[in-house]
Each structure stands twice: as C-alpha cells, then as structure tokens.
Amino acid sequence: MPAAPAAGDSALVGLIERVAEATDRATRVDDVLRACVDQLCRWTGWPVGHVYVADPHRRERLLSSSLWYLGDVTRYAGFRTETERMPMVRGVGLPGRVLESGRAEWIVDLSCDANFPRNAVAAEAGLRGAFSFPISSAGEIVAVIECFSTRTVAPDDRLLEVASHIGRQVGRRIAGMRSAKALRASEDRFTSFRESTSDAIITADSSGLIVSWNSAAERMFGTDRREMVGKPLSVLMPERFRAAHDAGLRRVSANRADARIMGRTVEVVGMRADGSEFPIELSLSCWDEDEGRFFGGIIRDISDRVRAEEQARVLETAPDPIVEVDASGNIVLANARTEQLFGYGRSELVGRPVQELFAASSRELPLAPGVELTGRRKDGHEFPLEVTFGAVTDDEDAVATCILRDVTERRRFEAQLRHQADHDHITRLFNRRRFEEELAAYAQRRDQHGAMLLLDLDRFKYINDVHGHTAGDAMVRTIAGALHTVLGDDAVVARLGGDEFAILLDGADRDAAERTAVAVVSAVREQRITLGTIAVSITASVGVVPFRTNDTAPESVLAAADLAMYAAKEAGGDGYHVTDRNDDRVAGMQARLDWADQVRRALDEDRFVLYWQPIVELASGHATHYELLLRMVSSDGKIIPPGAFIEPAEHFGLIGELDRWVVKNAIHALADGRVADGLRIEVNLSGRSIGDPELPELIEREIALTGIDPARLVFEITETAAITNMRDAQTFAERLKQLGCRFALDDFGAGFASFYYLKHLPLDYLKIDGDFVKGLTTSDTDQVVVKAMVDIARGLGLKTIAEFVEDAETVARLREHGVDHAQGYHYGRPEPMPRAAASAPPSLTVS
Numbered sequence: 001m002p003a004a005p006a007a008g009d010s011a012l013v014g015l016i017e018r019v020a021e022a023t024d025r026a027t028r029v030d031d032v033l034r035a036c037v038d039q040l041c042r043w044t045g046w047p048v049g050h051v052y053v054a055d056p057h058r059r060e061r062l063l064s065s066s067l068w069y070l071g072d073v074t075r076y077a078g079f080r081t082e083t084e085r086m087p088m089v090r091g092v093g094l095p096g097r098v099l100e101s102g103r104a105e106w107i108v109d110l111s112c113d114a115n116f117p118r119n120a121v122a123a124e125a126g127l128r129g130a131f132s133f134p135i136s137s138a139g140e141i142v143a144v145i146e147c148f149s150t151r152t153v154a155p156d157d158r159l160l161e162v163a164s165h166i167g168r169q170v171g172r173r174i175a176g177m178r179s180a181k182a183l184r185a186s187e188d189r190f191t192s193f194r195e196s197t198s199d200a201i202i203t204a205d206s207s208g209l210i211v212s213w214n215s216a217a218e219r220m221f222g223t224d225r226r227e228m229v230g231k232p233l234s235v236l237m238p239e240r241f242r243a244a245h246d247a248g249l250r251r252v253s254a255n256r257a258d259a260r261i262m263g264r265t266v267e268v269v270g271m272r273a274d275g276s277e278f279p280i281e282l283s284l285s286c287w288d289e290d291e292g293r294f295f296g297g298i299i300r301d302i303s304d305r306v307r308a309e310e311q312a313r314v315l316e317t318a319p320d321p322i323v324e325v326d327a328s329g330n331i332v333l334a335n336a337r338t339e340q341l342f343g344y345g346r347s348e349l350v351g352r353p354v355q356e357l358f359a360a361s362s363r364e365l366p367l368a369p370g371v372e373l374t375g376r377r378k379d380g381h382e383f384p385l386e387v388t389f390g391a392v393t394d395d396e397d398a399v400a401t402c403i404l405r406d407v408t409e410r411r412r413f414e415a416q417l418r419h420q421a422d423h424d425h426i427t428r429l430f431n432r433r434r435f436e437e438e439l440a441a442y443a444q445r446r447d448q449h450g451a452m453l454l455l456d457l458d459r460f461k462y463i464n465d466v467h468g469h470t471a472g473d474a475m476v477r478t479i480a481g482a483l484h485t486v487l488g489d490d491a492v493v494a495r496l497g498g499d500e501f502a503i504l505l506d507g508a509d510r511d512a513a514e515r516t517a518v519a520v521v522s523a524v525r526e527q528r529i530t531l532g533t534i535a536v537s538i539t540a541s542v543g544v545v546p547f548r549t550n551d552t553a554p555e556s557v558l559a560a561a562d563l564a565m566y567a568a569k570e571a572g573g574d575g576y577h578v579t580d581r582n583d584d585r586v587a588g589m590q591a592r593l594d595w596a597d598q599v600r601r602a603l604d605e606d607r608f609v610l611y612w613q614p615i616v617e618l619a620s621g622h623a624t625h626y627e628l629l630l631r632m633v634s635s636d637g638k639i640i641p642p643g644a645f646i647e648p649a650e651h652f653g654l655i656g657e658l659d660r661w662v663v664k665n666a667i668h669a670l671a672d673g674r675v676a677d678g679l680r681i682e683v684n685l686s687g688r689s690i691g692d693p694e695l696p697e698l699i700e701r702e703i704a705l706t707g708i709d710p711a712r713l714v715f716e717i718t719e720t721a722a723i724t725n726m727r728d729a730q731t732f733a734e735r736l737k738q739l740g741c742r743f744a745l746d747d748f749g750a751g752f753a754s755f756y757y758l759k760h761l762p763l764d765y766l767k768i769d770g771d772f773v774k775g776l777t778t779s780d781t782d783q784v785v786v787k788a789m790v791d792i793a794r795g796l797g798l799k800t801i802a803e804f805v806e807d808a809e810t811v812a813r814l815r816e817h818g819v820d821h822a823q824g825y826h827y828g829r830p831e832p833m834p835r836a837a838a839s840a841p842p843s844l845t846v847s
Contacts, residue, residue, distance in 0.1 A: 047071030048148040052095040060090040079125040095144040104133035106155040129153030133163040137171040200299040206253045222273040321404040343378035424495040427480035435494035447550045451513030453503040454543040454561035458573035460499035510546040517576035539574035595648035607633040611830040615823045627682040659689040671706035682714040691728030710740030770804025
C-alpha cells in the first residue's frame with residue numbers, strides 16, 4: 001500500500017507557512033478556506049479538495065460549500081455535484097466523523113469504507129484515499145476540509161498533526177476576521193446613529209478644542225462643522241459662562257477626580273451662531289487615549305420642554321407654589337399652593353415683593369440656580385426653600401416665574417442619606433470613607449499627640465465560611481457593641497469593612513494607646529456569640545500607631561497600622577503590636593508587601609518566564625520529563641528566583657494567579673512545539689490551588705482549545721503544601737485524572753503528611769526529597785529510607801523520581817535501589833524554556 005508523500009519537518013513547516021501566508025492575504029472567510037484547501041492539495045499533489053461548513057441552525061450537521069480545489073474540473077464534475085447536494089451529519093461520512101471526533105481522520109481506501117456515502121461516485125472519478133480535519137474557532141468546529149487522492153494512501157501521522165495545527169491556525173484567522181467585521185459593523189452603526197440622531201454629539205481634546213461635530217450640532221447651533229473643528233467648546237455658551245467653563249475643563253484635564261459634572265445630565269444655557277440663547281440638556285463624559293484625554297458631550301435642545309414646563313407652572317393645579325413677578329420684583333400672580341404654603345390669602349400675595357416670602361438672611365441672595373434660600377411663612381415659621389426662576393415671554397405684566405418649593409422633607413431625607421453615606425449599615429459605626437476624613441482632619445491640627453488602632457478579628461473568615469454571613473454580621477455587631485462599651489464617646493470608631501475596625505484616639509500618647517489596646521483585646525476576648533447550640537469565642541489582632549499631627553501624613557498612619565496589625569496576627573493573634581519608625585517586624589512586613597506589589601505588577605505586565613530542568617529515566621538514560629520552574633523578571637530585566645517572591649505571593653493571596661499563569665503557559669508550550677514529542681512536563685501547584693474549582697475549568701478549557709495530550713501534563717503536589725481541604729483536593733485531583741493528566745507527590749518524606757496524601761490523592765509519581773538523596777553514597781540511613789520509599793511506590797504502582805542528583809556515584813546507588821528517574825545538576829541545571837518551536841530540546845540522553 002503506498003504511503004502519503006514523504007515530508008520532513010522542514011517541508012511540513014513550509015506547508016504551515018504557505019497556508020499562513022495565503023490565508024493572511026485573504027479578505028473574506030470563504031477566501032481563507034479556499035486558500036487553505038488550495039495550498040494543501042498543491043502541496044500533497046492530491047487532485048481534489050473541498051470544504052464542508054457548519055450548519056448555523058443544527059450543530060450536528062455540516063453543509064457542503066462551493067469551495068473546491070479540482071485538478072481536473074471535467075473528470076471530477078460528477079463527484080462535485082453529488083457532494084454539493086449531500087449534507088453530512090455527525091458520525092456519517094469522512095466530514096461527519098471529524099465533526100464527531102473533533103480531530104483529523106484518514107481513510108486508506110474509500111472503496112473499503114462502508115461509512116462513506118459517496119463511494120460509487122468517488123470510484124467513478126478514480127478517487128481512493130482521503131483525509132479530513134476540522135477548522136475550529138472559539139472552541140467550535142466552523143468548517144471541515146477534506147482532500148482526496150487517486151491512490152490508496154497509508155496514514156501519515158505527521159501530516160495529520162500538521163493539518164490539525166493548520167486547522168487551529170485557520171480557525172484563529174477566521175475568528176479574527178469575524179471580530180474585525182463585528183467591530184466595523186459596530187463602528188458603522190455608531191456613525192449612523194451619530195449622524196441620524198436629533199441630539200448634538202460633540203467631542204473635544206484635552207485643551208477643550210472641538211475635534212468632531214455631527215449633523216444635529218450643525219442644525220442646533222447653526223454652524224457648519226468645518227467652521228467649528230479646532231474652536232474651543234466655550235463658544236457654544238454665552239460669554240458670561242465661558243471663563244468658568246474653561247477653568248473647569250482645565251481642572252478635569254489635570255485631574256479626572258475633579259470631574260463633578262462628568263457622567264451627569266445638567267441643564268445649562270447654549271448660544272447659537274446668531275447670538276440667541278436657548279436652554280440645553282448636557283451630558284458630558286471623558287476618556288483617555290494614547291493621544292491624551294478627550295471629552296464627549298450629548299446636547300439636547302430643551303426649548304420646547306422648558307416652554308411647556310413654564311406654561312404648566314401657571315396652572316392652578318400645580319403641586320408647587322408658583323408666583324409670577326414683574327420687573328420690580330412684585331408678585332402679579334400666585335397659585336393656590338402658594339397660599340397654603342405661606343399662609344397668606346391671594347389678595348395679600350398679589351402686589352407684595354417676592355422677597356418678603358424669604359427670611360431676612362435670604363433676601364439679599366440672588367434668585368439663581370443652586371442658591372439655597374430660607375422661606376418665611378406669615379406666622380414667622382422658617383423652612384428650607386428651593387426657588388426655580390424662569391423668564392416669561394407671553395405676559396405683559398410678568399417678566400419672571402418663580403416656583404417656591406418647601407424642601408423640608410427632602411432635606412431630612414438628604415440628611416438620612418448623608419448619615420448612611422458616613423456610617424456602616426450593620427454596626428452604625430463610621431465607615432472607611434468617613435474615618436479617613438476624620439483622620440485627615442485630625443492630622444491637620446497643630447502639634448498634637450494622637451494614636452490609631454486597627455483591629456482585625458482572628459476567626460472571622462471561619463465563622464463566615466462555616467456558619468454563613470448572618471453569623472458574620474452578628475459577630476461584627478457584637479464587636480461594635482464591645483468597642484462602644486470600652487471607648488464610649490472618647491474616640492472615633494469605624495468599621496472599615498469585613499472584620500476590620502479602626503479607632504482614632506484624640507490626644508493619646510504611646511502609653512495611653514497601649515492601655516487602650518489592652519482594654520480592646522480583653523473586651524473582644526470576653527465576647528461570645530451563639531451559633532446554634534455552640535458558643536463561639538472571639539479574639540482580635542490590633543495594630544497600634546502613636547503619631548504627632550505635625551509630622552505624619554494620614555495615609556502613612558493607615559499603612560503603618562495595617563502593618564502593625566499583620567505583625568500582631570503573625571505573632572499568633574489575640575494581642576496587639578505597637579509600631580514606631582524603628583520597628584523591625586513592621587519593616588519585614590513592609591518588605592513582604594513590597595514583594596507582593598512587585599508580583600502583582602509583574603503579573604499585570606507579563607514579566608514572568610519559565611525555566612525547565614530535565615528528569616531522566618535511569619534505565620534508558622533518556623530524558624522523559626522536564627520540570628517547569630518559575631522566575632520573575634524585574635523591571636530592569638534581572639531574573640529573580642522564586643525564593644524571593646513565592647512566600648509573599650502565598651501570604652497575600654497571589655499564588656493562585658501565579659499557578660494559573662504557569663499552567664496556561666505550560667499547556668501552550670506543549671501545543672506550540674516547544675516540548676519535543678514524547679516528553680512530559682511537570683507543573684508545580686501550591687497547596688492553595690489544590691481544590692480551587694476555577695483551575696480545573698481553566699485546564700479543561702485550554703486543553704480543549706489547544707488539543708494537546710493531557711497525559712503529557714504532570715502536576716506536582718508538594719508533600720509539605722498546606723492543603724486546607726482534603727475533600728476538595730481529592731475532587732480536584734480526580735477530575736484532572738479523569739481528563740488524562742498525571743500527578744506527582746513532590747518532596748516525599750520531607751513532612752508529616754506523606755502517607756495521608758498517598759491514601760487520598762490519585763498519584764502517578766513519588767519524588768524522593770533531595771535530603772535523602774544527597775547523602776545516599778555515605779549514609780546508611782538514607783539508603784534504607786530510599787529503599788523503603790521505592791518499595792512503597794512499587795507496592796502502590798507508582799514510579800519514583802530522585803531529586804538533587806549531583807554525581808555518577810549517586811546515580812549508581814539509585815539504580816541499585818530500583819529508583820525509576822533522576823533529576824539534578826548531574827543531568828542539567830535549570831535553563832530558560834525556549835520561546836520558539838525551532839528551539840525545542842532534543843531527547844536528552846545521559847549515562
């Protein structure tokens with residue numbers, strides 16, 4: 001039986017490059033698929049190639065397309081006609097088999113394959129051998145390509161592997177084209193909306209100069225866009241408002257936090273090209289691009305609405321008091337609601353100066369938007385008053401309309417809102433924002449003693465996780481009551497969030513602060529909360545920061561208190577730690593925080609790299625595994641070993657992100673050819689990631705996306721790792737085991753959990769801790785222990801890997817004791833993992 005055309009790796013790489021070059025030139029999805037099948041047929045010399053596409057309405061069916069490569073159009077016309085009228089369902093025919101399996105398929109001889117519906121017409125055309133592979137995009141098969149030979153052809157696994165790679169490559173190209181098309185459509189829809197809307201849409205740069213101006217803006221302001229581009233936004237408003245507008249724009253350009261008006265809709269006055277003024281509703285936003293900060297405005301002419309509102313205000317049934325005044329400020333009209341609010345009869349109101357409806361403190365204030373006034377009833381009672389002032393154009397006597405609204409209830413409601421904005425809703429203590437304001441205000445006082453205490457409950461997470469948030473809320477309320485009992489009204493007390501409380505002591509020196517900390521720790525320790533039939537005790541860790549107001553910034557006090565609290569927690573909790581500028585423990589905590597910050601920035605900036613070290617099979621001398629080792633690249637390009645950053649990452653909850661980064665990059669290294677065929681790679685997982693439900697989902701998703709063999713992934717679980725929930729860890733490991741991945745127990749024998757892990761986790765390898773390997777040639781104890789470990793592993797059907805192998809004599813002893821694999825400097829030091837497939841290592845052989 002003939003084989004497929006022989007091709008070395010360089011030829012196959014050439015095929016991949018030819019397909020990539022051809023599909024990159026295509027501008028439509030059909031052209032991409034046609035270019036792909038054309039290049040495949042020309043490269044293989046096979047005369048017929050065709051594309052089936054996914055039925056958009058039935059996922060289990062493929063539809064024949066008109067995309068073909070035909071070496072002889074006349075000879076294969078019948079086969080083409082039969083194919084184009086024949087859809088394929090999952091599992092039927094060569095394309096249907098690909099749809100079902102999700103991978104490339106091969107038929108040696110079409111005439112002998114009962115599951116090929118086009119047998120007869122293929123035989124007439126002289127077609128014998130065939131292969132097919134999927135085009136996948138976003139995890140779904142969007143097309144299937146089939147190619148036909150005039151000879152029977154033995155399967156070529158390398159060609160199928162390359163075809164699968166091409167399928168993924170073309171799928172990514174199609175996904176990119178579809179995304180670009182969707183983006184263009186979205187931009188077209190926005191452009192259409194912008195030009196068809198009746199609202200003016202204007203954008204300006206950070207200097208306030210107009211950069212775009214739609215058709216509605218031309219109609220609204222009476223100015224062509226070509227005249228407006230490059231002019232300042234302030235020309236759209238009357239001269240009296242321009243200086244304030246320009247000043248506000250400069251503030252926002254310099255500091256976005258000053259953008260009080262951004263994201264809100266306000267009513268202001270606009271000015272047309274002819275100088276006429278009109279009311280507008282303005283919504284402003286700002287955003288940052290590479291070229292700088294930009295502003296956008298949606299402007300609506302509300303002249304008609306304002307006129308309608310003004311007319312409605314004169315109606316007698318209006319819910320608010322309405323008065324119209326003449327040029328002298330005397331009332332010429334008042335509605336019934338005005339009588340009710342102010343206690344005057346209608347005849348008493350008409351002719352009275354409108355200022356007499358205000359308290360003496362408000363009579364000199366202008367009737368302008370935003371001015372807060374106080375009203376005064378006939379009986380002398382005063383109340384908060386909101387005045388809306390507008391011009392009247394259709395009345396000879398009146399020149400202005402005033403709506404006088406009693407806002408007593410609204411002010412009461414606003415006060416409630418302000419209280420809610422300042423206080424924690426569970427404990428009624430100040431919240432973080434208000435506490436920071438109090439601390440900032442206190443820090444501005446001149447040369448006074450003060451102290452801040454930061455309190456964190458030691459068992460809050462356990463209570464929340466085990467007994468629920470209701471129990472957690474009960475706990476923080478209990479602590480809030482205890483703090484009030486101890487401190488009374490002599491301190492500012494706040495709940496910063498979760499289980500964190502802050503205390504600001506006015507005028508307290510170090511001794512007074514320490515006495516308060518002792519009292520607080522003791523008061524918390526005395527509390528009990530009942531959870532069902534169980535009374536649970538509570539303890540706290542307290543950080544104490546004495547300071548003087550003339551030389552300490554509020555943010556520094558908060559940071560120091562946080563570090564001092566962590567120091568108290570690390571000391572075992574149920575206590576306090578007082579910090580000052582020479583505090584070594586706090587300095588150490590700051591160092592860990594700095595490392596954690598570096599890890600976070602390195603994750604954000606993708607400044608991690610993978611190293612690897614070979615693991616050699618002792619029987620053959622061949623490398624069978626490579627263990628991946630993580631390194632961080634500093635901002636100045638230096639390589640940082642894991643010993644510097646792993647512990648802070650674990651301490652501050654970043655280790656899970658590091659594990660996910662390593663796992664994802666490991667899978668893609670297997671997929672893109674950086675790891676030679678037949679080699680496995682080992683990935684270390686931290687104790688916190690074992691049991692993380694998101695990690696198996698990531699692994700399954702990436703394996704499905706890349707199509708790698710899961711058996712090439714070995715996950716290492718360190719025997720000394722702090723696995724907090726063995727049941728979750730079992731579920732985690734068994735789920736990945738069912739997927740096909742493998743597991744190794746690292747540092748076997750180094751801790752106390754060895755046999756516990758052996759019992760509960762589905763392992764494949766035991767990695768013998770290096771402390772037992774380094775002295776193997778001289779220590780009888782190490783030899784006995786290693787031999788025992790090998791016997792245990794064999795009894796459980798596991799392979800063994802010895803770590804820290806540094807010389808040939810140790811290798812000989814390992815072979816004597818039956819160890820399966822070895823890893824260490826004798827076989828190679830950790831080296832940077834190559835970035836390109838061409839740099840993949842050979843299959844290492846070491847005696």
